[in-house]
Structure formats: structure tokens, C-alpha cells
Amino acid sequence: MPSPEERAYPAHWEADIVLRDGGTARVRPITPDDAERLVSFYEQVSDESKYYRFFAPYPRLSDRDVRRFTHHDYVDRVGLAATIGGEFIATVRYDRIDEFGRPAGEPADEAEVAFLVRDDQQGRGVASALLEHIGAVARERGIRRFAAEVLPANTKMIKVFTDAGYSQKRSFEDGSVHLTLDLEPTERSLAVMRAREQRAEARSVARLLAPGSVAVVGVSRTPGGAGRAVLGSLLTGGFPGRLYAVNHALDLGATSAMPAGVPGHRSVREIPEHVDLAVLAVPADQLHTVVGDCGEAAVQGLAVLSEGVGRDEQRELVRLARSYGMRLIGPGALGLINTADDVRLNATPSLRMPARGRIGVFTQSGAIGIALLDGLDRRGVGPSSFVSAGNRADVSGNDLLQHWDEDAATDVVLMYLESIGNPRKFTRLARRTAARKPVVVVKGARQRGSAPPPGHAAPASRTPDATVYALLRQAGVLMVDTFTELLDTGVLLAEQPPPAGPHVGILGNTDAMSLLTFDACLTDGLRPRPVVALPTSAAPDDFGRALREALIDAATDAVLVTVIPTVPTQLPGTTDASDATDLSGAPGTTTDVATPQSLPDGHVEALADALREAVEAVAATEGAPRKPVAVVHLAMEGLQKALSRRGLPSYPTPERASRALSEAVRYSRWRAEAGDPGKVPDLDVDESAAADLLARCTPLAPGRGRALTDEETARLLRCYGIAVQPTLAAPDADAAVAAARTLGFPVALKTTAPHLRHRADLGGVRLDIAGEAGLRRAYGELTEALGAPEELRPVVQSMAPRGVGTVVRGTLDPAIGAVLSFGLAGAPSELLGDTAHRLVPVTDKEAAGLVRAIRSAPLLFGWRGAEPSDTAALEEVLLRVSLLMDDHPQVVAVELDPVVVAPRGVTVLDAAVRVADPGTRPDLGARRLPAY
Secondary structure, three states: OOOHHHHOOOHHHOEEEEOOOOOEEEEEEOOHHHHHHHHHHHHOOOHHHHHHHHOOOOOOOOHHHHHHHHOOOOOOEEEEEEEEOOEEEEEEEEEEEOOOOOEOOOOOOEEEEEEEEOHHHOOOOHHHHHHHHHHHHHHHOOOOEEEEEEOOOOHHHHHHHHOOOOEEEEEEEOOEEEEEEEOOOOHHHHHHHHHHHHHHHHHHHHHHHOOOEEEEEOOOOOOOOHHHHHHHHHHHHOOOOEEEEEOOOOOOOOHHHOHHHOOEEOOHHHOOOOOOEEEEOOOHHHHHHHHHHHHHOOOOEEEEOOOOOOHHHHHHHHHHHHHOOOEEEOOOOOEEEEOOOOOOEEEOOOOOOOOOOOEEEEEOOHHHHHHHHHHHHHOOOOEEEEEEOOOOOOOOHHHHHHHHHHOOOOOEEEEEEOOOOOHHHHHHHHHHHHOOOOEEEEEOOOOOOOOOOOOOOOOOOOOOHHHHHHHHHHOOOEEEOOHHHHHHHHHHHHHOOOOOOOEEEEEEOOHHHHHHHHHHHHHOOOEEOOOEEOOOOOOHHHHHHHHHHHHHOOOOOEEEEEEOOEOOOOOOOOOOOOHHHOOOOOOOOOOOOOOOEOOOHHHHHHHHHHHHHHHHHHHOOOOOOOOOEEEEEOOOOOHHHHHHOOOOOEEOOHHHHHHHHHHHHHHHHHHHHHOOOOOOOOOOOOHHHHHHHHHHHOOOOEOOEEEOOHHHHHHHHHHOOOOEOOEEEOOOHHHHHHHHHHHOOOEEEEEOOOOOOOOHHHOOEEEEEOOHHHHHHHHHHHHHHHOOHHHHOEEEEEOOOOOEEEEEEEEEEOOOEEEEEEEEOOHHHHOOOOEEEEEOOOOHHHHHHHHHHOOOHHHHOOHHHOOOOOHHHHHHHHHHHHHHHHHOOOEEEEEEEEEEEOOOOEEEOOEEEEEEEOOOOHHHOOOOOOOO
């Protein structure tokens, strides 16, 4: 019998989902209170759909049917409904059955499943989403297989099952198709789920960015206010769709109070035509009513500019919006922009419509959003689309990544984030997007104690920001430190091809600027080529010829051009060159100081033309690779605009140009490596023995855990081919000697007290003890200096071959997932934070990269003539720890410290493992929007 806890309403099964067309629905368990909703839903289903469900004419539900379909124990009988606006649009139900297809009297691992979808909702992906959710519920209740009977003519439902990606069997019996689905997630089922998630979430954003009609709610009858400003922006920007102004205090028919004759209404519900997007600029206390009105009017999406919305009110707004199938941007949003010629949407209070560009921009902060748009404009670049999400209570950066990943109008993504609500999903999406287009991110609220604006709830992460950044870089994200670097890097990547390597050609008409550029390149890890010096008076054609030669040079991957204004050879106020040499201040001479002269407009344009023509000439050469070019200039008024019109980025300092170029090189290198990420090797492990051991060790209560004993740890690691150096307890000196005899001299003597563990600097470790006398002496010194044996818990261990001490750790973070970390033991990792990280599972190439990613890696590769360490054996240890955590999610922490890497082989001297019930793995669960 199910326990009372199991029979209780399972609120954690509730979820908001995005459907195939971008709308939303709510999935929840069916309760006895849903009887009227079920009857109403059934009345709206066609006779054909009812026949497909029950295999016979079934015009109405009997009272017994209604009770059976609304009363569940949430264990053996479960029903879920998809709802919009509180009404059922689809249901799914499973009943646990035995091997003969009869209701199970004893716990069984198979259930019969059946769906019913309202006809007007078919084709939206509702059944596929419900299959994911009822499958996740079934796995939680110990059900491993679904059985379904489907009429052959019901091709839509057969397709739902066959396209799900689960392992399945299919047969034809008694005039129906019998399907059996194995509910264990597979690579294909996960790929199907994520592809559907991507299409649905991308579509939900596309609907917001390309509406056919917009209603602005909160338009004042007189000039002023955010609502009227947004309406003005839409008009000024040339939005071609239908516009409506809404003000609840508007007199009937008072359209003359609205700008340019825009129709005015007192409520969205009064608008006679369908509205795709509503922009809300009303006081916070009116939002609930207005969102409800929009839902009743079947508006597709909302942009909420209103400020001052509390967390509880915000949560209720999102719940209400999603219940009606709407996505919501905000609250506290600046709005959204789409510069496509056929859309021209400027739903922000900024009247200026940005130029058409190919950069997607996402920001939480409205002020930062304004600065980003202004910064792009000053560089002569525009966005493809722009979203300022404010508190991002619903639509987040993840949603925009889904959209921009498939948006042909966007080549580069720029994001300003104050928080990353779901780092694991963000990393997964960013990796996929970065494989095709750069993703550049700057994160605010990085310091401890700085709180980002309230957004949707997210699992608290125990992982430091530095680790999150490392994992994002692993996924191809370019993490920059400042707002300026975000723009500098984005513009370079948007306007120039990616560099093939780090070799930079430098040319210019000033030695000082060129040398500063050379130094900046070295600082940023680039490899500058010898500077090509032009005379100070170099003409535009001279720059063009030098640039062509640098681009043709096979040893050059990118070119930085440095330019300063021409310095006159004659001082102002003098009549000839001889006068310029006399600066004594005597009568008849001048003391004016020579100043650089900006080039005339014509010369500025000529220089920009010469550089652009050089780039185009080389690009037109058959077989010549395209290389990025950027310009560093000082005191050259008008040159930046002239260059930007020709697609050439420019920078006011060498450091900014070099930093942007180094990020482009990093992206190119990552993209080349991402094309061949390697594979997870098929290692010889005993997974079933490890599972049996963990089944006896893992606590049953979710969230609670315990550390394995040393014996359990050693046995578990042995299952995965990791041997821990034998250790024997030494409660007294005689026991220590007996242990050493068993292990064989030489030995190590060390304490295992938590406060002294791995603290050789405190004298808690004595090495290379060669004989009995030395061991007794070391034991006496240890206990005399540090405490009684019962406090120190001394052990004796065989000596390992000499090598480099390293640390391998695996941790399970609730927000990120399993993370594998590596560093050198002691000061490099503990004091300097020199640690590298990768998400589990790790491939063979990622394991090799993990070893080489730390700054102190040269110590493993023969630094200063030392014999190189066996890094291949070390990489295998990393792979085995990764596989252990991936195979067994209840392993929440593994620490191997130290792992001594010798010239031949590795030795694990100490190990610790912690286990816990991890609950449901979010990466294997059904699609759902983040909680609000």
C-alpha cells in the first residue's frame, strides 16, 4: 500500500512548459476537485478522438468514469493534465499493471499509459511534453516501462511514442498496435527532448521579437511617461504592424488623445483584433489586473516595464502569465528591439531606432542596456535584436540563447548578466551556440555580498564564481571583465573573420605606438611579428601597401595598424626651417609648441579607403585566407566613423585592441578543438559491484549524506580501477612496527586527525623511515609534539615512488552538476587557486586539457630538466573518477589527495568519498520552465 506521504498531493510534479508554437501551458496532477473541468474538457473533444482513446463510441463520461479519472493514489494510478487559463487541454494517465496486463496487486515495474488531447490543441506538441512528464513521474514511482494500445489509424499518437527516443518494442495484436517503451533515458531520448526544448523556447522568443500587433498599456493622455515614450518609439522606428494604446481612464472614443491617431482603448480586452505583444507601463499595483486582461484577450507575450514589483507579487505575475500561455519579459525591463527591415520593432522608451546590425544583445540592467546600445552606435554597429529583461522573472538569457542559436540574422551574442539562474543549462546552451557564433559575457554582482535583482528561483550553487567561469570558458563562452571589453570584443568578432592563430602583424607610422602595441600583444598571450615601421608622414597609399604585404605574409594571422596624425616639420609662426630651431624667446621668434595636426576629412576618408581596399584586394586573391584587421589611433577625429562605415574596428589604445584580438584568438582555438571534443573511453570497470556497494551505503533520506569509511572508499575505487596505497592503523609504537613489517620498509608515518590531515608543514607526516628504530623514534617525536595517539590516529603507509603531488576532486553541485577538478597539491591549489575544472563526463581530450590547463603544469612536463611525469596515467585517473560520478549520481564528492605522479605510474596516497541521495537529476527530467 502507498504510504500517506506518497498519497499526498505531489506539488513537485507541477511544471510550466513551452509548447511547440512558443506558447506555454501548465502541467499538474489531476485532483478530485477537477471533476467539472474534466467533463468540460471531454465535451470539447471530437468523437473521433474519443474513439481513438476508448476504442469504441464514447460520447460522454459516466459518474463512475469521472471519479476514476479524478481520484488517484499518485503511486499506482496517476493522472496529469495540461491546462491553459485553468482549463484542461490534454490529459495523460497511467495504471500500474502486472505481467499479464492486469492491475497489479503487488508492486510492479510496468504501467499502461493513455492520452487524450483536445482537437484544437493538437499539433502543438502537448502529448510529447506530457509523455516526458508522466515518464519522469513513473520513474520516480519505480515504474520502468510503459505499455500502450493504439489503433492503427491513430497515426499521430503512434508518432508521439515512436519519436520520443526511448527504447521500444512494437507488435500488432487483436487489431491494435501494442507498444512497450523502456523509460530509462537514452542518448537519443535526451537529444529529442533538448531539440524540442530548443525549438519551443526559440519560438517563444521569436514571437516576442516579431509581433504583428502591439498594445502599449499605460499610455498617458498627455506627453510624458514611459508608456507614451514606448508608443512614440514604435511610431518613430517605423513599426509596420498594428498599434494600440491602452489607458483604463480613457474616455470612450477619445482616440484624439493618442499620438498619430493610434486607436485608444480602456482595456486590452476591448481591442477588437488579436494582440501579439503587450508592453505594460502601469503602476505595480495594477499589474495583476492588466496581466489577467491580457490573458483573457489571448495576448501571446508581455514586456513589463513597471518597477517596484516585490518578489511575491512577481511570482504571482509569472504564474498568472504562464497560466494563460504567455511569456513575460521583466518586470523592470527596458524593453525589446528588433532591427529587421520587415519588423522594425522598438518597444523601449528610447526614441532612437538603432541601425541594423548582426549582434544579439541581452542585458538585465536597463541602464547597461542603454549604454550598450550607445556604445555600439558610436562604433558604427547596430544590434540584430536587443532584450533588456530587468528582473528576468520569466524570459532569461537561456531563452535568448535558444533563439539566437538558430537566428540567421545574428552572428555574435553579447550578454550582460547579474546572475546565472541555471548554470548547467546555460553552459549546455552556450556550448551549442558558440560552436557556430561567438558568445561574449560580462557578469556583474561578482563580489561577495553584492546582490543581483530578484529573478526566478534557482538552486543555490556551492561552486565559486571562478569555477563557474572556468566551466563557461570550457563551453566556449568568452568571459570578459568589463563593459568596455564586452563591446570591444563583440565589435571585432562581428566585423572581422576569426584569426587562425595568435601571430599578429603590427605596422604604423609611430615607433612608440607600435612598440606599445607589441608589448600589449605579449601581455595578452599573442605572438607579435617584428614591427613594420612607416614614416610619420606616411600617406594613405603607404598604409595600404604595408597592410597588403602583412596580410599576404603566411606567418601572420591578424594585423594591427597604428596611426597618429602627421607632425608638421615647421612650427607655427615661423617663416622657414631655421626659425624653428630657435626657441629662446628672443624678439622675432616664436615659442609655440608643435602640435599634431588631424588629417583633413578627405585624408581621413582616403586612409580608411586605402585600408579597406587592401583588405578586399587580398581577400579577392585566390586561396588567400581572410584575416582580421583592427586599427589603433590617437587624436584622429573622424577616423573611427570612417573606418566603421567600412567594417574596420578601431580602438583608442593598444591595450584594448590587443585584448579584443586575444579573445578572438581564444574563441578560434576553442572552436577548432570543439570540432573534435574527444570521447569518453570504454574503461574496464565493475559498475554493478560499485552499485551494490553504494546501495548498502547511500542514506535513504534525500539530501542527507555520509562519508564512506576508508575500507568502503578503497573498495569502491577499486571497482573503477583506482588503487589506494595500503594503510594500517598504528595506535601505539608496537603496532606501527608490526604494520611496517607487514607493508615492508621504507614506510611513512602520518596522522589522520582532520586538523592535521595533509599538513606536512606541521610535522604530521614523516617520510622514508627505513627501519624499526627510526620508526619508534619518529612515533615518539610525533606524539610528543602533536598529542596523544588517540587524538592523532596515526597510520603507517608504504612509501610511494617520488613524483609530483597532485589533487583530483569531483563534486556534485545542485546548480551545475558533477564537476571534476585538478591541481597540484599544496600551495599552488590551496594558496594560489591554481585549479582547473571540467563538467562530468570528461572526454579523453578534456582530461588531457585539464592537466595542461593549470599554470603550474610545467612541473609535470620536465621543468628545469626534471624527468617528465607519467601524465598519461594521471589522465586515466581523471577519467575513472569522472566515470564513477557519471555512473553513480549518489556519489556527491570524491577527493584523491595526494595523487603522486612519478615518471612511471601514479600512486593515490589518500582518498575520501561522500555519498547522498541526489534526488531527481534535473538534466534527466522532463522539460520545464524555471520556477518563479
